[in-house]
Amino acid sequence: MSFDYIIVGAGTAGCLLANRLSADPSKRVLLLEAGGKDDYHWIHIPVGYLYCIGNPRTDWLYQTEPDAGLNGRRLRYPRGKVLGGCSSINGMIYMRGQARDYDAWAEACGDADWSWGQVLPHFKKHENHWRLDAAQGVSDAFKALHGHGGEWRVERQRLRWEVLDAFAQAATQAGIPATDDFNRGTNEGVGYFEVNQRAGWRWNTAKAFLRPTCLGRPNFELWTGAQVQRLTLQREDGQLRCSGAEVRTPHGLETVKLNPGGEMLLAAGAIGSPQILQLSGLGPAALLQRHGIAVQQALEGVGANLQDHLQIRAVFKVQGTKTLNTLANSWWGKAKIGMEYVFRRSGPMSMAPSQLGAFTRSSPDKAWPDLEYHVQPLSLNAFGEPLHSFNAITASVCNLNPTSRGTVQIQSADPAMAPLIAPNYLSTDEDRHIAAESLRLTRRIVAQPALARYRPEEFKPGVQFQSDAELARLAGDIATTIFHPVGTCKMGRADDASAVVDSHLRVRGVAGLRVVDASVMPTITSGNTNSPTLMIAERAAQWILDGK
Template identity: 85%
Template sequence: MSFDTIIVGAGTAGCLLANRLSADRGKRVLLLEAGGRDDYHWIHIPVGYLYCIGNPRTDWLYKTEPDAGLNGRSLRYPRGKVLGGCSSINGMIYMRGQSRDYEAWAEAAGDEAWRWGQVLPFFKQHENHWRLDAPAGVSERFKALHGHGGEWRVERQRLRWDVLDAFAEAAQQAGIPASDDFNGGSNEGVGYFEVNQRGGWRWNTAKAFLRPTCLGRPNFELWTGAQVRHLQFDESSGQRRCCGAEVMTPHGLETVRLNPGGELVLAAGAIGSPQILQLSGVGPAELLQRHGIDVVQALDGVGANLQDHLQIRTVFKVQGVKTLNTMANSLWGKARIGLEYALRRSGPMSMAPSQLGAFTRSSAAKVWPDLEYHVQPLSLDAFGEPLHRFNAITASVCNLNPTSRGTVQIRSAGAAVAPAIAPNYLSTEEDRRIAAESLRLTRKILAQPALARYRPEEYKPGPQYQSDEELARLAGDIATTIFHPVGTCKMGRDDDPLAVVDSRLRVRGIAGLRVVDASVMPTITSGNTNSPTLMIAERAAQWLLEARR
């Protein structure tokens, strides 16, 4: 029961870490996953996210606290509960963010290692980009920005829609340039997203990094159904050090220990990692004392600084064009969709939740794009509800750089009790103003000539709402999370009162303990967060291996 490295969480970061660290056959590595194996068939069929989110087999089923910015609503807050974590249930979109995100991280952390030019090789290290399968004709610039031969497959989508092509043309008429690569440092433009799939199947991190390489190594162990109750610490050497953890397994309570000089790595995500730290006595002293937990290390930032992308879902009815609404609302349509996927691994069953993307500015005063669109050839009242019976598209827009900040806090000293998640969406005047501006920009795009032949008609929120106050309130009524929580164990300088980890992701005041997942981001990236989390893990793996030597 003793190991050189214990990794808590077999999600996006944990699977990559396990692969890299167990490559050293002289060191024993244990990977703990509180959920189960990724053997549910809907995980692997791309459209299966519909059956995984909200499913207790694959989702932790978190909900947010009632939120004033959402007019008192609480939201479903999906987090992956299987090997691969959120990469097993997410939207599969490959997105790095913008170079400015990493320049800001470097400033916040006081470490040049986080600048764009420094992190780019760590994105490329595991990337396997489809365009480089046949590099002839690929530009040298593209080759310099992207990798090939790594474990993380990036492919183009296997379908197109006339109505989405028209939206892309309308966006260009509204001043948004076309883009064929959102991952070169500035993602400004409109185009189809690239996805983490292989041959029409979802490509999660368990497939990429655990099977078959990692699972065949004699120095590697994987435990599923293994929930960490709390971490253990030792001060006999005069320095507070993490020495192991108590883990509830299907066989009962187990204690796992670190060998001398070993490290425990929390990779349980922006909700799980702060929860485990707080349960272990690391966090805001007042919160811990309220729940009868002895304070091991007082760190006010544990569970603070929660950031997320809130998407405002606008729906427009269209005419004279095919959408998924009418295709999937008949037995014959469903049969055709299923047959196409069975024969070609293409069509709607191969769809990521969003197919077309656009990045632009909410106003001319913005130097960088601060809005992201996810455009879909379908519509529904809410996630999990039936598709509408009329043809429509959904144009969801989110503020890439929200100034609102929330919290994740334990409700009790028990690991089985979900924490209180309070994102505090739209709690700043700037976020409410950008929400209103983004709705106006959406209307501008839909009014362009390229879409006129489909006669778009605003269904949600409705054209009668025009003022900033009305639009901000409507945003609170119809907006929902895009599932990108980050920042709850942020890295930062020594003088940052909310910094939980240093620039090398070591927990302050405790040796042998790091956090490696989306929770360490000081600020949220300008786009989807899965791929930046993989980069963080790749970057941290190098430091962990260097520390061993």
């Protein structure tokens, strides 16, 4: 029951940490996962995210608080509760963000190790890019940016849609250049997303980093169904130190301990990590006192600085082409889709939730792309509801760099009670203005000649809404999360009172404790957040092994 490293959360970051740290046979490593094993078949079939999100077997089933920016609505807030974490239920899109994201982190933390040039090798270390499978035909410039032979498989999608090809052409007619690589440090352009799959199967971090390596190492233990209730802390010569954790397991309450010089690594995500810190007496003093929790270390930033990408879903009816709406609305269509996947591992069952992507600017005066599109050959009223009976496409657009900030706060000292999640979407004038401009840009793209033959008709939000005020209000009615919460244990300089961890991810004022997940991002990356989280874990693992 005593370990050199205890990792809380076997999700995206936790699986990589376990792999890297247990490679040293002299170190005992324990990986704790509150959820179960990733043996549910829908985890591994790409379209199975439809059956994993909202399923208590794989999802924490969080909801946001009623949000004024969303006209009082609550949103479902999926988080993976299974081996692989969110990599077992997410959209599988491989996206690093923009070089300027990491340069901004370096500036915010006063540490050049977070700059683009320094983090790029840590992206490449675990990458296994399909284009580098071939010995020849790949440029040196591409090789300089991508890796091969690592654990994290990146492949092209195994299907295309005629109407999405036309949307891409329309985007170029609207001034967005075509691209075949969103991960060069600038992701401006339109093209099909690359995905974390292998031969038509989802490739989650449990497959990539736990099997077959970790599970065969005698110095490694994995506990599933093991929820950390709180960290154990003690003072030594006036220094607060993490000494272990209380863990609720199927066999009862267990206490696990750290060996002298060992480290506790929180990798429970942007919701779970601040919750555990707050339950342990590490957080905003007033919040902890309100719930009768003794303040061990006042850290006002724990649970603050929540950022997320809010997508605004515009739906357009189309004619003269097939979309998933009609293909999947008959038993024969479903049978054909199933047979194509069984025999070829292709077709709609192999597809990520979004196939076509685009990065562009909300206005010409922007210095960099600040919008991301996820374009889908389908439509529905809300996630989890049936597809519409008519052919349609959905062009979802999100503000990559929102200025709105939210919170994650415990609502009780009971570890079994979910925290209060208040994203505070569209709470700034800038975010509301960009929401309106993004809807106008979507309309400009759809009005281009390349899509004319499909006679697109705006179904949602509706052409009658034109003014900034109308479009901002409509954004509140139809927008939803794209599942990218970050920032709730942000890293920063020593003089930043809101920073929870330093630039090496060590919790301020607590020895032997780090946070290693998306919660440490000071600002959200310009794109999907799963692969940046892996990079953070790769970066941290090297520091831990080097004793830094």
